[in-house]
Amino acid sequence: MSAEIPAWLALESGLVMQGRAVGAEGEKGGDLVFNTAMSGYHEILTDPSYAGQVVLMTYPQIGNYGVVDEDAESARAWPEAFVMREMSSIHSNHRATSSLPAWLKEQGIVAIDGIDTRELTKHVRERGSLRCVVSTTDGDTTSLVAKAKATPSTDGRDLASVVTTGAPYTWAEGYHESYPHELGRAFDGAGTKGGGERIRVVAYDFGIKRNILRSLVHCGFDVTVVPAGTPADDALAHDPQAIFLSNGPGDPAAVSSGIAAVSDLIGKRPIFGICLGHQILSIVLGAKTSKMPFGHHGANHPVRDLQTGKIEITSQNHSFAVETDSLPDHLELTHLNLNDHTVEGMRHKTEKVMSVQYHPEAAPGPLDAGHLFSRFREFVAG
Structure with a gap:
């Protein structure tokens, strides 16, 4: 059995914790965010x-079912580092293609376990968003805290331009057979199974997740994905019947090329935005965004659909949000977070524009909001 390698986590607040290296060796830093999901690592x-972020998992044991290639939301890992209470020493899953430690090393993700994640989460909740550094090479407390303070935060950073595709491409893959059938039923027969006419959509990639693409295809859309900085005229040259704006990282106000493109698309095609796409739409339409104290990251956030009165349990992942008081008169609040009353959805009163802050495509995650893709289809079809 190989010897354990020590690792350290340091926050800009001065808190330093020692644990064990369970991924790639090295040193990485970013905004520390905690995710409350019990699965889906x-x-x-x-x-x-x-x-641009370091992910802290609040669930105590991570890695017990390994890694399944077909469950990946993109072609690579993106967090700067990964923090856990305990990395499982074994994994058991007939679908697994690798263990989590082996995959983290292959992906070059610095990871640490043996951390009191309850104390660390409480620290972030009390202090707000904090920069941190995770290191397997530097155990000096003073040095580590200084590095954490020098680490770039996500404020003012256009990270969408970092993660986006380099060129347009088409996507035609629907759900895998292993995906829950409940979501298929949530679409009310629209799209492929319903045999309806397919709709051409251009999807802006600000950091798009594969399951969003699968959801669009399943619901009857023919999808062309374009880079985040694609001008409106270039997007319209694909002759779409609708525009989709994806999720993504960083500060929405910094995504200047995306804001410019969306500004030119309003009124020309029906538009649906999720997460960062929702925030970019809000800026274009006159609202404001700001960084949250510690964001929403998890699979258990209650949201009220103000149009139906129903409450949906949702999956969320965002550190910035639309300021409720900044919504202009031409925007209608459609969804509200029941934990902190933040904006979870909106629509334009006269133009065909709708958006939500949360993730209806989440996998694994609650399936309550899967109907939003069929609602988008109905929105486009009139």
Whole structure:
């Protein structure tokens, strides 16, 4: 059995914790965010929305079912580092293609376990968003805290331009057979199984997750994905019937090329935005965004759909949010977070524009909001 390698976690607040290296060796830093989901660590790690951040899992044991290639939300891992209470020493899953430690090393992700994640989460909740550094090479407390203070935060950073595709491409893959059938039923027969006419959509990639693409295909859309900085005229040259704006990392106000493109698309095609796409839409339409104290990251956030009165349990991953008081008169609040009353959805009163802050495509995750993709289809079809 190989000897354990020590690792350290340091926050800009001065808190330093020692644990064990369970991924790649090295040193990485970024904004520390905690995720409250009990499963789905592989999807979390491959979600481009985590670029520039260090992910802390609040669930105590991670890695027990290994890594499954088909569950990846992108082609690589994106967080700067990964923090856990305990990395499982074994994994058991007939679908597994690798163990989590081996995959983290292959992906070059610095990871640490043996951390009191309860204390660390409470620290972030009390202090707000904090920069940190995770290291397997430097055990000096003073040095580590100084590095944490010097680490770039996500404020003012256009990280969408870092994670986006380099060129347009088409996506035609629907759900894997292993995906829950409940979500298929949530679409009310629209799209492929319903045999309806397919709809051409251009999807802006600000850090798009594969399951969003699968959801669009399943619900009857033919998808062309374009880079985050694609001008409106170039997007319209694909002759889409609708525009989709994806999730992504960083500060929405910094995504200047995306804001410019969306500004030119309003009123020309129906538009649906999720997460960062929702925030970019809000800025274009006159609202404001700001960084949250510690963000929403997890699979258990209650949201009220103000149009139906129903409450949905949702998956979320965002550190910035739309300021409720900044919504102009032409925007209608459609979804509200029941924990902190933040904006979870909106629509334009006269133009075909709708958006939500949370993730209806989450996998694994609650399936309550899967109907939003069929709602988008109905929105486009009129």
